[in-house]
Amino acid sequence: MSDPGRCDASEDWALGADAADPLGRFRAEFCMPQHEGRDIAYFCGNSLGLQPRATRKAVTDELDYWAELAVEGHFRGRLPWMDYHEFVRDDLAAIVGARPIEVVAMNSLSVNLHLLMVSFYRPGAGRAAILIEKSAFPSDRYAVEAQLRFHGQDPGESLIELAPDEADGTLSEAAILAAIEKHGSRIALVLLPGVQYLTGQALDLATITKAAHAQGCVVGFDLAHAVGNIDLHLHDSGCDFAVWCSYKYLNSGPGAVAGAFVHERHARTTRPRFAGWWGHEKTTRFEMGPEFRPTPGADGWQLSNPPILALAPLRISLEVFRRAGFDALREKSRAVTGYLEWLIRERVADVLDIVTPTEPARRGCQLSLRVKGPRESGRELFEHLQRDGIVVDWREPDIIRAAPTPLYNRHVDCRRLIESVARWRSAR
Numbered sequence: 001m002s003d004p005g006r007c008d009a010s011e012d013w014a015l016g017a018d019a020a021d022p023l024g025r026f027r028a029e030f031c032m033p034q035h036e037g038r039d040i041a042y043f044c045g046n047s048l049g050l051q052p053r054a055t056r057k058a059v060t061d062e063l064d065y066w067a068e069l070a071v072e073g074h075f076r077g078r079l080p081w082m083d084y085h086e087f088v089r090d091d092l093a094a095i096v097g098a099r100p101i102e103v104v105a106m107n108s109l110s111v112n113l114h115l116l117m118v119s120f121y122r123p124g125a126g127r128a129a130i131l132i133e134k135s136a137f138p139s140d141r142y143a144v145e146a147q148l149r150f151h152g153q154d155p156g157e158s159l160i161e162l163a164p165d166e167a168d169g170t171l172s173e174a175a176i177l178a179a180i181e182k183h184g185s186r187i188a189l190v191l192l193p194g195v196q197y198l199t200g201q202a203l204d205l206a207t208i209t210k211a212a213h214a215q216g217c218v219v220g221f222d223l224a225h226a227v228g229n230i231d232l233h234l235h236d237s238g239c240d241f242a243v244w245c246s247y248k249y250l251n252s253g254p255g256a257v258a259g260a261f262v263h264e265r266h267a268r269t270t271r272p273r274f275a276g277w278w279g280h281e282k283t284t285r286f287e288m289g290p291e292f293r294p295t296p297g298a299d300g301w302q303l304s305n306p307p308i309l310a311l312a313p314l315r316i317s318l319e320v321f322r323r324a325g326f327d328a329l330r331e332k333s334r335a336v337t338g339y340l341e342w343l344i345r346e347r348v349a350d351v352l353d354i355v356t357p358t359e360p361a362r363r364g365c366q367l368s369l370r371v372k373g374p375r376e377s378g379r380e381l382f383e384h385l386q387r388d389g390i391v392v393d394w395r396e397p398d399i400i401r402a403a404p405t406p407l408y409n410r411h412v413d414c415r416r417l418i419e420s421v422a423r424w425r426s427a428r
């Protein structure tokens with residue numbers, strides 16, 4: 001595979017690198033949308049991952065069980081619905097570097113963020129603030145502001161926003177640590193992304209957690225763009241909680257069931273929570289008693305019985321990750337993203353600036369690209385790529401995101417993207 005020191009820009013080189021890719025066979029496990037009779041070049045796995053071919057049958061199997069077994073499907077069938085969320089637990093724990101008791105698949109990301117803030121944002125005397133980044137994803141910002149107001153806090157005072165301090169709009173670790181140090185005594189919760197959605201920058205969760213804990217703050221992470229993309233060691237990072245969605249790199253379909261992590265040290269917490277019957281201790285749940293006794297661990301935050309038709313795709317997707325092996329995926333991810341970066345610098349450096357950090361440890365597979373010149377040229381290029389069967393995404397005001405995901409992207413896809421950019425430049 002590609003070592004940027006040894007790339008060349010020819011198609012033959014890209015084809016050779018793909019032929020040598022031990023994960024190349026996984027591409028055929030995904031449905032590839034078509035454009036004018038050929039596969040599109042899909043760089044949008046950061047937004048909606050492609051459909052694994054096995055997903056359709058997994059969903060129709062559950063529809064069949066429902067048709068044939070009706071209520072008995074809770075106890076019979078290959079994977080009885082009663083315990084269905086447990087069938088994804090081990091794979092989910094593996095992909096985020098957690099212990100099984102620390103993870104649960106449930107709800108959607110923003111819902112989980114609220115549920116965990118109910119437990120982990122507990123403003124007290126003199127310590128009521130939440131630290132987020134200034135360019136936080138809107139939903140996270142809305143959720144944080146809503147929590148502040150819910151607790152009678154004034155966001156003008158209690159929302160601390162960390163502005164990007166690096167030239168490309170990224171955050172230096174020094175700035176994050178300085179803000180934690182400076183405001184630590186009044187911060188109740190530090191909430192940061194694992195990978196920043198706009199810039200693709202990856203943060204060091206363990207370092208941030210350590211600094212925030214030293215100041216007595218609770219730490220949560222939004223891993224929407226990190227899960228299935230970068231190596232995560234949530235347990236060892238020591239963070240208190242984390243949430244993520246599963247329709248991006250986890251390829252589990254639009255609106256897929258999301259995930260949550262609660263560190264083992266909180267497995268038997270007495271913190272307040274918004275309780276529902278599925279969070280009740282499993283062995284006594286059906287005694288239907290009036291008193292809520294939470295299941296130890298992340299399972300205790302569940303409200304409702306799980307959506308089986310939505311969990312089936314997640315189960316399939318996590319199986320694909322398990323078979324591919326995350327270390328191998330990450331290695332390919334570094335290589336292909338490194339190749340894309342190299343191609344940009346070599347072929348179209350006069351058109352595109354790379355916003356995402358260069359160091360492999362500070363990014364996943366996504367590259368955020370700023371088109372030189374006025375905003376309109378960025379839109380123009382974006383639309384040109386679309387017409388050319390190349391799917392990237394556009395984020396206001398001026399960012400094109402391209403994420404070569406290692407499960408289904410190839411070197412030749414990256415080359416096709418860059419050659420298309422070069423053609424656009426020549427035609428202007």
Ligand SMILES: *Cc1c(COP(=O)(O)O)cnc(C)c1O
Pocket residue numbers: 108109110111137139140193197222224225245
């Ligand atoms: C994608 C994304 C979300 C989406 O939230 P949903 O509740 O799944 O709609 C939230 N936060 C971040 C940082 C994201 O990237």
